[in-house]
Each structure stands twice: as structure tokens, then as C-alpha cells.
Amino acid sequence: MSSWTFFVLAFSSLAAAASGAWTFEDAQAVVAAKGGKVDAYKFSPTKPIKEAISLGPKEILKVSLTIKEDSKVGRPHQAFLLVQEPESKVEAFFPLTVKELSGKGKVDLSHKDLPAFLLTAPSLSLSLVLGSFGESAASVVTIGNVEPSLDPTAKALLEKQKQKDIGGETVIYKAKDEIRHIFRADPQSPPKIITLVFLLSVLAGLGGLFVVWFPILGGNLSHLPRALKAAPVSHPLFFASLLSLEAIFFMYYTQWNLFQTLAGMAAIGPVALFSGSRALREVRVRREKGER
Structure with a gap:
């Protein structure tokens, strides 16, 4: 079970009798480069982005939104963007910067932020995780998918780095060999x-x-x-x-x-x-x- 699942379960137990929940509005994802805005995508808690977002090496994905606790703007204790490779369930977290008074949050994502085992994946799912102390229930909302685009040379180098990170194995997480501790025998008295x-x-x-x-x-x-x-x-x-x-x-x-x-x-x-x-x-x- 992944760490964010534990996070959701923890806040769900606190919000058993909750009357509200953490949500967001006025959300958009913008792919920007040095030349300015490239593409903009609107999304909401009930309407994720349908088409896959292409993210190039020199582009930045800017996610912005207004966070609300039930019907009022708020600042949750935890707010981050969850990036996950659907097949292997390998994931990474990127915290949002949230203003306390207005509840406006944002986070930037680029190639340099993603580790090799995510950057070489054909597609990554994007989710928003919001939660805090109190009675309001936490939420995990899928907002869309992103496809990192790489040139063949960069992709080959990242594949080598990926194999180095995971030791060339097909299974990333596995049990290690048992460690047996052999302690020195107690000193013996002379004959x-x-x-x-x-x-x-x-x-x-x-x-x-x-x-x-x-x-x-x-x-x-x-x-x-x-x-x-x-x-x-x-x-x-x-x-x-x-x-x-x-x-x-x-x-x-x-x-x-x-x-x-x-x-x-x-x-x-x-x-x-x-x-x-x-x-x-x-x-x-x-x-x-x-x-x-």
C-alpha cells in the first residue's frame, strides 16, 4: 500500500462524521515555455482533463486553483500534486504553495522535477490530494494525464539511469537477503x-x-x-x-x-x-x- 493511501485513510478516519470536505474550483493547467503560454486546460473535481497533456523538455506545467473547505476558501494542512505511473504504481509528490487568506494554490512541474523512472514512462496520472485536521474529509481527485516527450538521446540516457537506480531488475521493490548477525563468542577462562x-x-x-x-x-x-x-x-x-x-x-x-x-x-x-x-x-x- 502506497504512502498517499495511508494519508487518505488517516484523514478519512478523522472525518467519519464530517459535514463537509476539501475541494477546489477555478482550476486550470497551463503548459508554458519561454515563448509564453502554449496550452491551457480547465478542470474541476468532477471533470478531469480528457486529453493527455504533452510536456516537453523545455516546458513547464503550471497547475493553479482555489482550495475550499466545503463552501469557504481555506488552507489545508496537506496539499500536493500526486504524479503516478499507473502500471508500476511508482509515484512522486509535489507540494502546492497555498495562500492562507485567498486559498489560491499553485505548483509547477517540469522534466527536472521528475525522477528517471517517471520521466521515461509513456504516461503519468495526475491527482490532487487535499486534507487537514478537523471534521472536513480529505479528498484525492484525478485531474488528468501527462505524457513527457523526450528526444531519443535523452531517453536512452534516462533509461540507463533508471536501470542503475533499480539495479537492472524488473521488480523495483523486493525483499533483500536475510542478514545474519554472528557475534563473537564470550572470552573463555584459561585451563x-x-x-x-x-x-x-x-x-x-x-x-x-x-x-x-x-x-x-x-x-x-x-x-x-x-x-x-x-x-x-x-x-x-x-x-x-x-x-x-x-x-x-x-x-x-x-x-x-x-x-x-x-x-x-x-x-x-x-x-x-x-x-x-x-x-x-x-x-x-x-x-x-x-x-x-
Whole structure:
């Protein structure tokens, strides 16, 4: 179903209880060239133009009329000239310029306005589409036919352009091939044996650190009560934040994604920074006093 059909149906539903309709009067179509008026055709909503209008490359089709809402002049929300190729139903729209007070509307049509797939057609139907908000019903009125006249050279060039636009197919609109999206597989964890090797290496390093801490590095647990008394919040909080960071890394390795991990780091990081600075400040005070 074409777009203008949807347009008409939309306004028809709004005008179910309409007492009037959009129409026009004093309508004429004039084919003009640089030398002046060539031909003039009168038409009305009930009497379209009988003979086909010939439109040459250097000519302009000028359509003018007075738009009325029921019996009063008006300016509709939509007013345009519909040009359609009857066989394929390919169409194009050309809006009318309408004056608000007088309701006089006009539109010009020439070869340069028509796309190649319409300009190469033997005959085109012309219709006026009028409609607006409110109770008045919309209208689609056929006013006549136009036959674009082309010289053989120009017609051959337009046929090539037409085939290029539609891909050389006899069917202009058709379904395209199905697009199948292939997403990259989720990253996999390394083999368990490698994970266990690195885990044992880390545990062995920590164990070795605790072994050499007391006899070589001068570890002294006797200062623990004094440290906790001087900074009762900073030391436990700093130690807990370090364990929390390790727990976050473990969750990232086993279950969490990157966004969850970053959220956890953003919550624990400032706590570790604040409590760690206070805890290390207390340690520095004891070191300055020569206590280890």
C-alpha cells in the first residue's frame, strides 16, 4: 500500500462524521515555455482533463486553483500534486504553495522535477490530494494525464539511469537477503591447570613472606595493641578493604563482568585510600620514634 493511501485513510478516519470536505474550483493547467503560454486546460473535481497533456523538455506545467473547505476558501494542512505511473504504481509528490487568506494554490512541474523512472514512462496520472485536521474529509481527485516527450538521446540516457537506480531488475521493490548477525563468542577462562599453578605460586610467595617477616624483616606483633589503640578504625578498615579488593578480583575471575568489577572497585577504592593513608601515618609516627 502506497504512502498517499495511508494519508487518505488517516484523514478519512478523522472525518467519519464530517459535514463537509476539501475541494477546489477555478482550476486550470497551463503548459508554458519561454515563448509564453502554449496550452491551457480547465478542470474541476468532477471533470478531469480528457486529453493527455504533452510536456516537453523545455516546458513547464503550471497547475493553479482555489482550495475550499466545503463552501469557504481555506488552507489545508496537506496539499500536493500526486504524479503516478499507473502500471508500476511508482509515484512522486509535489507540494502546492497555498495562500492562507485567498486559498489560491499553485505548483509547477517540469522534466527536472521528475525522477528517471517517471520521466521515461509513456504516461503519468495526475491527482490532487487535499486534507487537514478537523471534521472536513480529505479528498484525492484525478485531474488528468501527462505524457513527457523526450528526444531519443535523452531517453536512452534516462533509461540507463533508471536501470542503475533499480539495479537492472524488473521488480523495483523486493525483499533483500536475510542478514545474519554472528557475534563473537564470550572470552573463555584459561585451563584450570594454569590457574592452579599461578594460585599455588601466589600462595607460596605469601607463605614465604610470612616466614621471613619475623626473623629477617623485623616483624613485631607486640605493637599490634598499640597500633589499634592509636588508630582503632583505620587499621581494621584498611585491612578489610584489601581483602575486599582481592574478593572483587576473585568474583571478576569467576562470575562478574567488567562493569560489575569497576563498580565494586569504585566503591572500595576510596575506602582503601582514605583508611590506608591514616593507617600508614600512624605507622610512620612509630617509626620516627624508633619503634619496630
